[in-house]
Amino acid sequence: xxxxxxxxxxxxxxxxxxxxxxxxxxxxxxxxxxxxxxxxxxxxxxxxxxxxxxxxxxxxxxxxxxxxxxxxxxxxxxxxxxxxxxxxxxxxxxxxxxxxxxxxxxxxxxxxxxxxxxxxxxxxxxxxxxxxxxxxxxxxxxxxxxxxxxxxxxxxxxxxxxxxxxxxxxxxxxxxxxxxxxxxxxxxxxxxxxxxxxxxxxxxxxxxxxxxxxxxxxxxxxxxxxxxxxxxxxxxxxxxxxxxxxxxxxxxxxxxxxxxxxxxxxxxxxxxxxxxxxxxxxxxxxxxxxxxxxxxxxxxxxxxxxxxxxxxxxxxxxxxxxxxxxxxxxxxxxxxxxxxxxxxxxxxxxxxxxxxxxxxxxxxxxxxxxxxxxxxxxxxxxxxxxxxxxxxxxxxxxxxxxxxxxxxxxxxxxxxxxxxxxxxxxxxxxxxxxxxxxxxxxxxxxxxxx
Amino acid sequence: xxxxxxxxxxxxxxxxxxxxxxxxxxxxxxxxxxxxxxxxxxxxxxxxxxxxxxxxxxxxxxxxxxxxxxxxxxxxxxxxxxxxxxxxx
Numbered sequence: 001x002x003x004x005x006x007x008x009x010x011x012x013x014x015x016x017x018x019x020x021x022x023x024x025x026x027x028x029x030x031x032x033x034x035x036x037x038x039x040x041x042x043x044x045x046x047x048x049x050x051x052x053x054x055x056x057x058x059x060x061x062x063x064x065x066x067x068x069x070x071x072x073x074x075x076x077x078x079x080x081x082x083x084x085x086x087x088x089x090x091x092x093x094x095x096x097x098x099x100x101x102x103x104x105x106x107x108x109x110x111x112x113x114x115x116x117x118x119x120x121x122x123x124x125x126x127x128x129x130x131x132x133x134x135x136x137x138x139x140x141x142x143x144x145x146x147x148x149x150x151x152x153x154x155x156x157x158x159x160x161x162x163x164x165x166x167x168x169x170x171x172x173x174x175x176x177x178x179x180x181x182x183x184x185x186x187x188x189x190x191x192x193x194x195x196x197x198x199x200x201x202x203x204x205x206x207x208x209x210x211x212x213x214x215x216x217x218x219x220x221x222x223x224x225x226x227x228x229x230x231x232x233x234x235x236x237x238x239x240x241x242x243x244x245x246x247x248x249x250x251x252x253x254x255x256x257x258x259x260x261x262x263x264x265x266x267x268x269x270x271x272x273x274x275x276x277x278x279x280x281x282x283x284x285x286x287x288x289x290x291x292x293x294x295x296x297x298x299x300x301x302x303x304x305x306x307x308x309x310x311x312x313x314x315x316x317x318x319x320x321x322x323x324x325x326x327x328x329x330x331x332x333x334x335x336x337x338x339x340x341x342x343x344x345x346x347x348x349x350x351x352x353x354x355x356x357x358x359x360x361x362x363x364x365x366x367x368x369x370x371x372x373x374x375x376x377x378x379x380x381x382x383x384x385x386x387x388x389x390x391x392x393x394x395x396x397x398x399x400x401x402x403x404x405x406x407x408x409x410x411x412x413x414x415x416x417x418x419x420x421x422x423x424x425x426x427x428x429x430x431x432x433x434x435x436x437x438x439x440x441x442x443x444x445x446x447x448x449x450x
Numbered sequence: 451x452x453x454x455x456x457x458x459x460x461x462x463x464x465x466x467x468x469x470x471x472x473x474x475x476x477x478x479x480x481x482x483x484x485x486x487x488x489x490x491x492x493x494x495x496x497x498x499x500x501x502x503x504x505x506x507x508x509x510x511x512x513x514x515x516x517x518x519x520x521x522x523x524x525x526x527x528x529x530x531x532x533x534x535x536x537x538x539x
Contacts, residue, residue, distance in 0.1 A: 006509035009483035009521040011468070013528060014476040325520065329527030361480075388513075 031394040049318035049337040057313035068277035072285035084306025089428035159206040169211030176225040215254030223283035234291030252302035259311035307400040314399025338369020355392030358385040455532040
């Protein structure tokens with residue numbers, strides 16, 4: 001007798017509540033391949049979990065951003081935000097596309113030099129630059145963004161003994177009508193701190209004030225906040241020109257553009273509601289062009305966006321370890337990827353799809369990582385099909401921050417693989433081993449025998 | 451292996467629609483789930499049900515056993531099983 005096709009037995013409670021006003025798409029097709037390369041093949045070859053980056057998406061997204069701004073404003077320059085993802089291969093793709101480097105520490109600065117970036121095209125942000133960092137940046141003629149007065153005085157002191165006049169900008173914080181107002185970086189616009197810093201810089205005669213910078217926040221969902229920021233910096237630049245009779249060479253609006261991820265607590269999915277590059281470009285360009293800036297000598301517009309450029313290019317592929325029911329009957333799945341690799345799961349409800357075809361029945365599910373820690377929750381609630389141990393899953397839009405803020409905690413960090421434009425795979429960061437973890441440990445002699 | 455018992459007041463239609471008059475809640479089951487409920491009503495224990503399903507359908511016994519265990523767990527979770535049933539005996 002021929003056996004019939006098996007289907008898992010299912011019972012589902014019929015809910016009769018009112019449907020929401022908006023339909024929410026929670027079902028996705030399986031992600032069996034990325035850029036034409038089978039996900040299963042990548043996991044077989046490089047292990048599970050594994051980070052996967054799409055060079056095609058990186059370059060396409062960059063070009064889309066550049067087009068959005070350069071079609072609206074005549075002078076635009078992107079600077080790759082190293083902290084977002086400073087894997088050398090990733091940085092070099094952006095540098096090939098014409099990005100400068102934006103760094104926030106001596107370590108990142110050295111990494112930019114290591115990636116063959118011209119020192120004059122490195123923007124040095126951050127509140128914690130050391131004297132050694134500043135001297136190096138001055139020697140390389142980099143753009144130094146001053147965060148506080150102590151740094152300003154230190155720079156004036158160093159410049160006094162240097163043959164080179166450091167090129168500096170001040171970092172300005174301001175009220176752009178959004179909450180929270182970031183005021184811990186730089187000098188405040190409204191209370192006069194920014195003008196105080198500008199007067200000290202110009203008055204010293206030892207520094208060249210080349211630019212004005214602001215970074216209003218992160219994952220900003222209101223493009224108009226950038227319009228407010230651009231207007232205030234343009235006003236500052238105009239008044240500097242009036243008072244000191246020289247032109248500011250650039251206005252740097254930092255980063256903070258939202259990616260397509262869905263913030264926790266958001267009612268609608270990120271791709272449906274988050275602003276696009278065109279939205280941000282329209283707000284910023286219009287504000288600058290409509291300001292009192294001299295239209296025949298407009299400053300360069302610098303953008304340090306990171307997240308929105310790389311998030312979509314990154315995937316984290318992993319496997320199901322086990323299925324289990326919680327005490328209340330809710331289904332849970334344990335994955336081999338946890339919050340130690342996926343820091344952004346604290347911020348986002350990541351889109352997660354199976355890596356193979358799956359049965360139609362879905363169930364509200366908690367996705368846990370493999371860590372023996374209660375906080376290791378990858379998704380608190382997701383409508384997810386029944387998968388078996390060993391089945392693959394793909395977490396989407398993980399390109400930003402995860403490969404810099406990840407932790408070697410309980411498990412080791414996996415390989416990062418780049419799919420190039422021809423579909424070839426390249427390991428761009430190797431997985432850790434016990435050797436790499438204990439490499440820097442030193443056991444005193446008296447503890448060597450146990 | 452345990453024997454479970456569906457509560458006697460649960461109404462079950464041939465199309466896989468369950469109604470619990472005590473709570474007013476409704477449920478739907480797929481055909482294989484309906485078949486398992488019928489076997490439970492016949493008094494079969496989980497081992498017997500597992501053997502019957504494995505013989506009839508293309509699946510490994512271990513998968514059927516795991517799915518059956520989860521299904522019975524959900525019946526219990528939805529309070530469709532008799533309180534006196536469902537314990538190991």
